[in-house]
Amino acid sequence: MSQALAKEIPQEQGEGGSRRSGWGLLVTAGVGGTLVALYAVATPFVTPALRKVCLPFVPATATQIQNVLKMLENRSGSLVDIGSGDGRVVIAAAKKGFQAVGYELNPWLVWYSRYRAWRDGVHQNTKFYISDLWKMPQLEKKLEEELEYNARIIACRFPFPCWIPDHTTGEGIDTVWAYDLKRSRGCETKSLEITPETES
Numbered sequence: 001m002s003q004a005l006a007k008e009i010p011q012e013q014g015e016g017g018s019r020r021s022g023w024g025l026l027v028t029a030g031v032g033g034t035l036v037a038l039y040a041v042a043t044p045f046v047t048p049a050l051r052k053v054c055l056p057f058v059p060a061t062a063t064q065i066q067n068v069l070k071m072l073e074n075r076s077g078s079l080v081d082i083g084s085g086d087g088r089v090v091i092a093a094a095k096k097g098f099q100a101v102g103y104e105l106n107p108w109l110v111w112y113s114r115y116r117a118w119r120d121g122v123h124q125n126t127k128f129y130i131s132d133l134w135k136m137p138q139l140e141k142k143l144e145e146e147l148e149y150n151a152r153i154i155a156c157r158f159p160f161p162c163w164i165p166d167h168t169t170g171e172g173i174d175t176v177w178a179y180d181l182k183r184s185r186g187c188e189t190k191s192l193e194i195t196p197e198t199e200s
Helices: 002-050 062-071 088-095 107-119 139-146
Strands: 078-082 099-104 126-130 152-156 167-169 176-180
Touching: 062 088, 062 152, 062 167, 062 176, 078 088, 088 099, 088 107, 088 126, 099 107, 107 126
Parallel strands: 078 099, 099 126
Antiparallel strands: 152 176, 167 176
16 A cells, blocks of 8 residues: 555656646747737837937828828829828828828838728728838939929928928928929939039
8 A cells, every 4th residue: 555655646746747847838838929929019110210210100190191181282193102101191192082102111000001091991092012211212313213294292201301392381290391393303402413523
């Protein structure tokens, strides 16, 4: 009988140990999965802050959207929003009849923009792409070369450094600058053309 007790005791301790190691694996997997999920969600928001030029996501205000729509009055056609964030400007333009496209670095905001466009019933007039604004060299020159003659370029919060706006509306973070390409095409900007110095 003493041998039977001796054999049973180690078996019970062995089962308790395997239960603890099973819980340990479960907790480790849960914590690891949570950390991976947090990394996946946070990385697109944190990565832009680590760039040389930091442009954090700040949603467009209702006033800013109204200012953009004011600059688009009596116009139709296409609209492209570079740095479209959560798609508010693109969706508002699509509701006014524009074929609107948004380019945004953060994939979560792109997916959210697509969802909002679908929810608001304008998904057929909108497209959103994951794209890095800072990989577009000499953006002003690119726009001049590729857009139609009568295109209007609208900048929110960050004006183009070399162009003189044709129209400005709003104040502070709601400021909107409009550039009519037909006027700026004939102008040469200092930043795009470098003239060599001559010796005298």
